[in-house]
Amino acid sequence: MAKVLLVEDEAVTAWNIECILKEAKHDVVVVKSADEAVVQAAANSPQLVLMDIYLEEGGDGIKAAEEIYRRFNIPIIYLTGYSDQVTLKRALNSHPYGYLIKPVLDMQLYTSVEMALQQHQADTQQQLVSNLYAQLHQHEVVEAELRRTLQQKETLLKEVQHRIKNNLQFIASLLRLQSHHSADPSVNLILQTVEHRLTSMALVHEYLDLYGSSNKIKVELSSYIRSLCHHIYNSLNPDPEQIHCHHLISSGITTTVKRAIACGLIVNELITNAFKHGFQGGKLGGDLTVTLSQQTNGEITLSVANTGMPLPTPLSIEDESSLGLKLMALLAEDLATTLEVKTEPRTCFSFTFAP
Numbered sequence: 001m002a003k004v005l006l007v008e009d010e011a012v013t014a015w016n017i018e019c020i021l022k023e024a025k026h027d028v029v030v031v032k033s034a035d036e037a038v039v040q041a042a043a044n045s046p047q048l049v050l051m052d053i054y055l056e057e058g059g060d061g062i063k064a065a066e067e068i069y070r071r072f073n074i075p076i077i078y079l080t081g082y083s084d085q086v087t088l089k090r091a092l093n094s095h096p097y098g099y100l101i102k103p104v105l106d107m108q109l110y111t112s113v114e115m116a117l118q119q120h121q122a123d124t125q126q127q128l129v130s131n132l133y134a135q136l137h138q139h140e141v142v143e144a145e146l147r148r149t150l151q152q153k154e155t156l157l158k159e160v161q162h163r164i165k166n167n168l169q170f171i172a173s174l175l176r177l178q179s180h181h182s183a184d185p186s187v188n189l190i191l192q193t194v195e196h197r198l199t200s201m202a203l204v205h206e207y208l209d210l211y212g213s214s215n216k217i218k219v220e221l222s223s224y225i226r227s228l229c230h231h232i233y234n235s236l237n238p239d240p241e242q243i244h245c246h247h248l249i250s251s252g253i254t255t256t257v258k259r260a261i262a263c264g265l266i267v268n269e270l271i272t273n274a275f276k277h278g279f280q281g282g283k284l285g286g287d288l289t290v291t292l293s294q295q296t297n298g299e300i301t302l303s304v305a306n307t308g309m310p311l312p313t314p315l316s317i318e319d320e321s322s323l324g325l326k327l328m329a330l331l332a333e334d335l336a337t338t339l340e341v342k343t344e345p346r347t348c349f350s351f352t353f354a355p
Helices: 011-023 034-044 061-072 085-092 106-125 128-151 153-180 185-204 221-236 257-278 323-334
Strands: 003-007 027-031 048-052 076-080 098-101 218-220 243-249 254-256 286-294 300-306 340-342 347-353
Touching: 003 011, 003 034, 011 027, 011 106, 011 323, 027 034, 034 048, 034 061, 048 061, 048 106, 061 076, 061 085, 076 106, 085 128, 098 106, 185 221, 185 257, 218 221, 218 257, 221 243, 221 257, 221 286, 254 257, 257 286, 257 300, 257 323, 257 347
Parallel strands: 003 027, 003 048, 048 076, 076 098, 243 286
Antiparallel strands: 218 254, 286 300, 300 347, 340 347
């Protein structure tokens, strides 16, 4: 068992990684910012740090990693997605013990953590000359690999996005086929719920803007939400004449991949719950409306409203007994926002977030 400091500002990702590490009997402390990471490293002396390179509002992950390694000689594993050449070169100077590409697989994380711990223990026991030689050799290997990756980044990025989308859609198709062969309604409902969540994530990759003016990849949020709504409507609505689905979506709205996925998953949960509870699985009729707009200050507002059965009272978004509500609360936290709920004259969930 090792003491691990996890520096991750995405709530869902942090929760998932923390669960994997605790299952492996590691003691985990989670922080969201670079400053907190340095403080915790000084106070608790962790044996390993998992550091998110991009801490959007919490400081520079690479700078924090450099300081932690320099002051406390604690090994670092980076959690990375897409990096530009300058960032990657900076990362190399902090002597990382590994790079993990999100989303992180259980065995991949477990293996990387164990290898990093063992490697660091061996390094500290070696003589100074041997230790310096190993670090220089590792530096050269990683640098060569990163240079090769940078040269192929456009081709590789397109291929990765294509494979991610296809793999997610393949898994969703398997779940759909499995549900058709199950006679248990409760099993079918679980499979359908997971299928819709996977599909909402897969659809994001059809609306990526890889050549935008900024360094970050953007998602055409307007087109993505419109396509996602059509998919869910067609999958859940047994009688379009009875349940009328509308979308009021402004064109030209973009956001980051992280925020788009969070939005898609929240919209999926809200529309699914509207059909399941508001319209009683198609037994009741009414209107369902999805609205997406952008304010003059750039903030984006998204809402899902229905005229079906009213919500039970009291309703808590933080209800731990409901995975759907817990997921939406975590996703809203990632968006630095909260879900607002209105029950009159119709049930409406809405949230506003920065682009």
